Amino acid sequence: MTTRIDRRMAKLKAEGRPALVTYFMSGDPDYDIALSIMKALPKAGADIIEMGMPFSDPMADGPAIQAAGLRALKGGQTLVKTLKMASEFRAADDETPIVLMGYYNPIYIHGVDRFLTDALASGIDGLIVVDLPPEMDEELCIPALKAGINFIRLATPTTDDKRLPKVLQNTSGFVYYVSMTGITGSALADTGKVAAAVRRIKGHTDLPVCVGFGVKTAEQARIIGASADGVVVGTAIVNAVANVLGPKGEKTADPAEAVATLVSGLSQGVRAARLAAAE
Amino acid sequence: MNKPAIPNSFRTGPDEQGMFGIFGGRFVAETLMPLILDLERHWNEVKDDPDFKAELTDLSTHYAGRPSKLYFAEGLTRHLREVSSAKGLGGGAKVYFKREDLNHTGSHKINNCLGQILLAKRMGKKRIIAETGAGQHGVASATVAARFGFPCVVYMGATDVARQSPNVFRMKLLGAEVRPVTAGHGTLKDAMNEALRDWVTNVEDTYYLIGTAAGPHPYPELVRDFQSVIGIEARAQILEQEGRLPDTIIAAVGGGSNAIGLFHPFLDDRSVKIIGIEAGGRGLDGIEHCASMNAGAPGVLHGNRTYLLQNADGQIMDGHSISAGLDYPGVGPEHSWLRDSGRVDYVPILDDEALEAFQLTTRVEGIIPALESAHAIAHAVKIVPAMDKDQIVIVNLSGRGDKDVHTVANMLGMEI
Numbered sequence: 081m082t083t084r085i086d087r088r089m090a091k092l093k094a095e096g097r098p099a100l101v102t103y104f105m106s107g108d109p110d111y112d113i114a115l116s117i118m119k120a121l122p123k124a125g126a127d128i129i130e131m132g133m134p135f136s137d138p139m140a141d142g143p144a145i146q147a148a149g150l151r152a153l154k155g156g157q158t159l160v161k162t163l164k165m166a167s168e169f170r171a172a173d174d175e176t177p178i179v180l181m182g183y184y185n186p187i188y189i190h191g192v193d194r195f196l197t198d199a200l201a202s203g204i205d206g207l208i209v210v211d212l213p214p215e216m217d218e219e220l221c222i223p224a225l226k227a228g229i230n231f232i233r234l235a236t237p238t239t240d241d242k243r244l245p246k247v248l249q250n251t252s253g254f255v256y257y258v259s260m261t262g263i264t265g266s267a268l269a270d271t272g273k274v275a276a277a278v279r280r281i282k283g284h285t286d287l288p289v290c291v292g293f294g295v296k297t298a299e300q301a302r303i304i305g306a307s308a309d310g311v312v313v314g315t316a317i318v319n320a321v322a323n324v325l326g327p328k329g330e331k332t333a334d335p336a337e338a339v340a341t342l343v344s345g346l347s348q349g350v351r352a353a354r355l356a357a358a359e
Numbered sequence: 360m361n362k363p364a365i366p367n368s369f370r371t372g373p374d375e376q377g378m379f380g381i382f383g384g385r386f387v388a389e390t391l392m393p394l395i396l397d398l399e400r401h402w403n404e405v406k407d408d409p410d411f412k413a414e415l416t417d418l419s420t421h422y423a424g425r426p427s428k429l430y431f432a433e434g435l436t437r438h439l440r441e442v443s444s445a446k447g448l449g450g451g452a453k454v455y456f457k458r459e460d461l462n463h464t465g466s467h468k469i470n471n472c473l474g475q476i477l478l479a480k481r482m483g484k485k486r487i488i489a490e491t492g493a494g495q496h497g498v499a500s501a502t503v504a505a506r507f508g509f510p511c512v513v514y515m516g517a518t519d520v521a522r523q524s525p526n527v528f529r530m531k532l533l534g535a536e537v538r539p540v541t542a543g544h545g546t547l548k549d550a551m552n553e554a555l556r557d558w559v560t561n562v563e564d565t566y567y568l569i570g571t572a573a574g575p576h577p578y579p580e581l582v583r584d585f586q587s588v589i590g591i592e593a594r595a596q597i598l599e600q601e602g603r604l605p606d607t608i609i610a611a612v613g614g615g616s617n618a619i620g621l622f623h624p625f626l627d628d629r630s631v632k633i634i635g636i637e638a639g640g641r642g643l644d645g646i647e648h649c650a651s652m653n654a655g656a657p658g659v660l661h662g663n664r665t666y667l668l669q670n671a672d673g674q675i676m677d678g679h680s681i682s683a684g685l686d687y688p689g690v691g692p693e694h695s696w697l698r699d700s701g702r703v704d705y706v707p708i709l710d711d712e713a714l715e716a717f718q719l720t721t722r723v724e725g726i727i728p729a730l731e732s733a734h735a736i737a738h739a740v741k742i743v744p745a746m747d748k749d750q751i752v753i754v755n756l757s758g759r760g761d762k763d764v765h766t767v768a769n770m771l772g773m774e775i
Contacts, residue, residue, distance in 0.1 A: 135673075135674065136543075136674040136675045137543075137548065137552050137660060137661075137675050138552075139388070139552050139555045139556060139559075139661070140388045140390075140555075140556070140559060142556075146542065153674060158672040159672055159673070160672075183659075184386060184659045185658045185659045185660060185667075185669070185673040185675070186672055186673035186674070187673070188658060188659055188664075188673065189656075189658060189669065189671070189672065189673030190673065210388050211386040211387055211388060211659065211662070212386065213385060213386075213387060213388070213389050213392045214392075215376065215384075215385050215392070216384060216385065216386060233389070234388065234389045234390075235389065236388075236389050236390040237390075238389075238390050238391075238392075238393045238394065238562055239389060239392075239393065240393065243392075243393060247389065258389070258390065261390050261559060261560060261561075261562045261563075262390075262559060262560040263556050263559060263560060266560070
C-alpha cells in the first residue's frame with residue numbers, strides 16, 4: 081500500500097532533489113488565516129506539509145512553537161477543527177502529503193480508533209507524535225499502520241546504532257532526523273555531524289531521511305539537503321506568521337504571503353542542494 | 360471503565376513496561392528515551408545493592424535525621440473528642456502525626472533527593488535539574504546538590520516564585536539557580552515542562568531529579584521506593600507504640616510522593632483504610648481546584664498516563680490550589696491505579712478547610728504544618744469525631760508550614 085508520502089518521495093528521488101517539508105501551526109492565529117497559509121505552502125514550493133496540532137503543554141518545543149500553539153488554542157482551534165482544515169485543503173489538492181504533528185493526549189482523548197477514521201477521511205497521510213516512542217507502539221503506531229496511515233518516527237543524536245533498529249522497526253513514510261538534542265527553534269547543529277548521522281541512519285533503512293530542528297534559511301536548507309532526502313522547516317515559518325501579527329494578535333500584513341515568501345526562498349535552497357553536492 | 364479485578368497484592372507494580380494497569384508508561388520524546396532506559400538500568404542495579412542501601416541509610420540517619428517520629432497528637436485528639444462529645448457522639452479516634460516536617464529541609468522531599476543524588480553520582484552525571492512547586496523539592500534538591508558538589512538549576516513557576524519567596528531565597532543561598540517559568544499559570548506543570556526542555560537539550564551530563572512519584576518510568580517507582588521509608592517506619596512505630604495497625608491513614612496528594620510513601624507499605628494490610636486528599640481549591644464545580652482523580656479523566660502528560668484535569672479537546676487545564684505543592688493538574692500513575700482498583704479513596708479538601716486545619720493544628724499542637732499537610736489534617740478533623748475512641752488514625756505531616764506564613768497571612772487579611 082503506498083501513500084501520498086511514498087509517491088511524493090519517489091517522484092522527488094526521480095527528480096534528484098530533496099523534499100522541502102514545511103511545518104505550520106494549524107489554527108495560528110485563527111482558522112481562516114491558517115487555512116490560507118496551508119494553501120499557500122505547495123504553491124510556494126513545499127513538497128510535504130506538516131500540520132501542527134496545538135497542545136497546551138508542548139514539552140519538546142521551543143518558545144516560538146509554544147506561542148504559536150497558544151495563539152491557536154486561544155483562537156478556538158481543536159483537533160476536530162484541525163482535521164476539518166485538512167479536509168478543506170484536500171478538496172482542492174489531492175497530491176500534497178499532509179503529516180499531522182503533535183502530542184498524544186488530544187488524540188487519546190478523541191479516541192484512537194475514531195481519530196484514525198477521521199484522519200483518513202480528512203486526507204491525512206502520516207503522523208508524528210512526539211511523545212510516543214517505540215516502547216509505546218501499541219497505543220497508536222500499530223493501529224495507524226493497520227489503517228494505512230504512515231507513522232513517522234523521530235531519530236535523534238541519542239538514538240545510537242543499538243537502538244536505531246527499534247526506532248525504525250514500525251516507521252514508515254520517512255524518518256525524521258532531529259539534528260540536535262534540544263527543543264525546536266534552537267540553533268542549527270554542526271552540518272558535518274548531521275550529514276554523518278544521515279549516512280548512519282541510511283545504513284539501517286531504505287526509507288527517506290528528512291532532517292529538521294534548526295533549519296531557518298535557504299542556505300541551510302541547501303547544505304542539509306545535500307545529504308538528506310528532505311529538509312524540515314518549522315520555527316522559521318511560525319516566526320514568519322508571528323512577525324506580521326500585532327501586539328493583540330491582529331494581522332499587520334498577510335501571513336500567507338509572508339510564509340510564501342520565506343518558503344519560496346527555502347524551496348530554491350533545496351532545489352540547489354544536489355547541484356551543490358555534485359560540484 | 361471496567362473495574363480491574365482485585366489483585367492478590369497491591370504492591371507488585373509497575374510491570375516491565377512501567378505500567379500500573381493502564382497508567383504510567385514512558386510517553387517521552389525519543390531524545391529522552393535512551394536516558395530513561397539508562398536510568399532504569401542503573402536503578403535496577405542499585406535498588407537491591409547493599410552498599411547503596413547502606414550509604415543511603417547512613418545519610419538518612421545522620422544528615423536527614425531519620426527515622427522521623429510518630430507523634431501522638433494529644434492536643435488535636437483532645438480537641439476532636441470535644442467536638443465528638445458536643446455532637447453527642449462520644450467518640451474520637453487517636454490521631455498520630457508522622458513527623459516528616461522534622462526532617463532536614465523541613466519536609467519529606469529530602470528522602471527522595473538523597474536517593475536520587477546517590478544515583479546521579481553513580482551514573483557519573485555532572486549537573487542536577489529539578490522542578491518545584493512549593494519550593495520544598497527545590498530546597499531539598501539544592502541541599503543535596505550543595506552537599507555533593509553538583510551545580511543545580513531549579514525550574515519554578517513565576518506564580519510560585521512570588522508566593523514561596525522564603526524557599527526561593529533558601530535555594531539561592533544553597534547555590535542553586537532558580538529559573539522562573541512564566542508560561543501557563545506559572546505553576547508546577549509549567550516548571551515541569553521547562554525542566555523537560557532543559558533535559559532534552561542537555562542530555563549528556565544532566566540528571567533530572569524529579570520531585571514526585573510521577574513522570575516516565577522508572578521515576579514513579581524509584582521515587583515511591585525512596586519515599587516508602589515513611590510508611591515502613593510508621594508501620595513499625597505504630598506496632599511498637601500501640602501494638603496494632605492503624606484503622607485509617609491519610610496523606611495529601613499533589614503529585615503524590617508523600618502519600619505513596621506512606622501508603623505503599625500498608626497496601627496489603629486490608630484492615631487499614633487508606634485516604635488520599637486532593638486539593639479541592641474553591642470547589643469542584645468550577646475549574647479552580649486540582650482534584651484530578653475526582654474531577655479529571657485519564658490522559659497523557661509529562662511522560663505518563665494518569666488522571667488529569669483537561670478539557671474535551673485533551674488540553675490540560677491549569678487548576679488552582681492555595682497550596683503550591685498541590686497545584687498540579689495530574690497525579691502520580693500509581694495513585695490513579697489505586698483509585699480505579701478501589702484500594703485507596705481519594706477525597707477533596709477545600710482551600711478554606713485546609714486553612715482552618717492549618718490554624719487549628721498550630722493552636723492545639725504548637726506545630727505549624729505545611730498547607731499541603733493541612734489538607735490531610737483537615738480530613739482527619741472531618742472524620743475523627745465520628746470514629747470510636749479506640750481507633751487510630753495516622754496523618755502524614757509531610758512538611759512544616761514556615762514557608763506558608765505569607766500565604767496564610769494574605770488569606771487572613773493580615774500584614775506581616
